[in-house]
Amino acid sequence: MATSDTLGVIPRSQPRGLASVHVPAGMAGVLNLSEALGPAMTGTGPAIVPIPAGSSQIVDSIIEATKPDNPLHPIESDSIALVVATSGSTGTPRGVLLSTQALTASAEAFGRRFGTNSRWVVTLPVHRISGIMVLVRSWVYGSPYEVDPSVGGNRPFDATTFASTTKRAARRCAADGRSLMVSLVPTQIMRLLESGQVGIEALQAYDVVLSGAAATPQPLLNTLREYGVKVVVSYGMSETSGGCVFDGQPLDGVNIALGSQQGAEPGRISISGPVMSAGYRLRPDLDAVTFVDGRLMTHDVGRLDGAGLLHVLGRLDDVVTVxxxxxxxxxxxxxxxxxxxxxxxxxxxxxxxxxxxxxxxxxxxxxxxxxxxxxxxxxxxxxxxxxxxxxxxxxxxxxxxxxxxxxxxxxxxxxxxxxxxxxxxxxxxxxxxxxxxxxxxxx
Structure with a gap:
């Protein structure tokens, strides 16, 4: 198992480059990223930025934000392993700089919480942080994974195919004693529930079902728990190496504060810890307003309950004046x-x-x-x-x-x-x- 203590920055005479990795839909994309990930993490290869096989507009926006394969724009630090484009759901993507240490710290903390002797099923696009972290955890733990045929939009996500992938992975887990884990978005989970017994039984086969990338409605959580599905709600973003809070509880070393206080009153969520991004690719102007005194100033509002668990209430930037x-x-x-x-x-x-x-x-x-x-x-x-x-x-x-x-x-x-x-x-x-x-x- 790779650890943060065994991964260092390799001295080099030239600035470390940033290479684009073509990530088409399906198994080919997962394999391409997996092959490039190890050298990027150990420092024996260039830092990498995954480029999906999407529309030219999407691809061009990611390349513009990250500028890979460009000797005029070497990577900001030799410690950076990965540059991830934010989703751009409301604007232009940003290139998030993630170091080997941050990615490894996230995987190690997740493993301490949920276990490292695992097998993951890959369902999410591996050019986005949720999908990437599945591969990072597998690399850090030295654990195997299975790929659902729908990954990256290769084909529509459907319950029958997902159930088949799950059964194959579950058989292998039964043989080698590993736990079975999957990361899904709420839309996928809803489709599985709507499919009836096939989708429900597939979800029930997992030891951990992460639900993240978008808000998980409480009625959906209630239904999953009624069926005995071991669902865990993930909160995080590219800037925190993916999920850093699970079911309201931060990972080891992650600190959550609300506004300028750490009390129970609702406030703007800020985050610090070893999982943090090193900043944005070629955007020191954004770094100055987003990373303040070592803390990521999110655009989310939350509160802490009596048990110290974080509840995300919404976004600061969704308040309008009527x-x-x-x-x-x-x-x-x-x-x-x-x-x-x-x-x-x-x-x-x-x-x-x-x-x-x-x-x-x-x-x-x-x-x-x-x-x-x-x-x-x-x-x-x-x-x-x-x-x-x-x-x-x-x-x-x-x-x-x-x-x-x-x-x-x-x-x-x-x-x-x-x-x-x-x-x-x-x-x-x-x-x-x-x-x-x-x-x-x-x-």
Whole structure:
């Protein structure tokens, strides 16, 4: 097992380079990254940045943010092993600098919490931090992994295929005595539950089911626990080498503070510890405002309960002003998401000359035949009663499925880019709701 004590920076006469690693969908991408990861971690090879086989726009944005294979831009420090592009769910990706020491510290702390004698099933894209950390943990522990055929969007994620991958991995675990672990996003978990017994039994086979990359709704957690699924909610980001808080409890060495205090009052979450990023690729301006006195200043708001467990309440940057009233869009979204007729929801704001901003809800229904007018009235009533009239969505747009990034997060940037067109359609028909046939629908 590789440890942080055995991994050092190899002296070199030339600055260490940063190499791009092509990560296509499927097994080939996982193998490409796995092959490059070891030399990057030990320092015998260049630092690496995974480049997915996505659209040219996505690839170009990652290359622009990270500038690999460019001798004019050597890596900031020889200690850096990996540069990970942030998801860009609301803007331009940033290249996060992760050292061998930080990645190893994360894997070691995770292993102390959950065990190192494990076998992982890889389901998440390995150019994103959640998928990368599965491979990092396997490398640090010297443990094997299985690859689900859907990885990286190689094919749609479905319960039958996932169950087959799980059974194969479980048989091997039974033979060599390893525990079985998987990292999933909430959308994947919901699809497994909706598939019925096949998906539920697959989830029940795991010793650890990590749920992360996006907020995990409490009703989903309740259902999983009713079925006996060993689900663990992960909180973290690229800047913290992935998950650094699990079920509210920080990993060893990770410190959580709220605002300028460490008390129980809600506040801005800041994080420090050995898992921290060394900063952003070629962005000292961002480093100066994001990493303050050795702490990562997140854009999340949280509170600590009586047991010292962290509860993430929402984001600082989702607060908008509606007619002079501050409205937290995450709070609106949480109320809408709990409605039993709603499959998924994203609440954004649209500009308004009179009110400044207005909330708008993009919704995927469980049943497309739902009476939308009645649903909207129920939503408005619930929101008005709980957080005030200013927070009620003025516009509703319905879709079969919300657009998703390959990281498992809702593609809010795409929704924002099309929102003005949907609002125009709504106003033209004097109807607060519109149906969006597809994300490219602009009629």
């Amino acid at each position: 007619g002079g009233v501050n409205v937290a869009l995450s709070a609106v979204e949480s109320i809408v998401r709990h409605h039993p007729l709603i499959e998924d929801v994203a609440v954004i704001d649209v500009s308004d000359m009179t009110w400044g901003s207005l909330p708008m809800a993009y919704i995927a229904l469980r049943d497309p035949h739902t009476n939308r007018q009645e649903l909207e009235q129920e939503i408005r009533t619930a929101i008005e009663q709980r957080i005030g009239r200013a927070a009620t969505p003025r516009f509703f747009a319905y879709m079969d499925r919300l657009p998703m990034l390959d990281s498992g997060k809702t593609d809010r940037l795409t929704l924002r880019l099309r929102a003005s067109k949907d609002v125009e359609r709504s106003r033209a028909t004097n109807n607060p709701s519109v149906w969006v046939a597809s994300i490219s629908d602009s009629a």
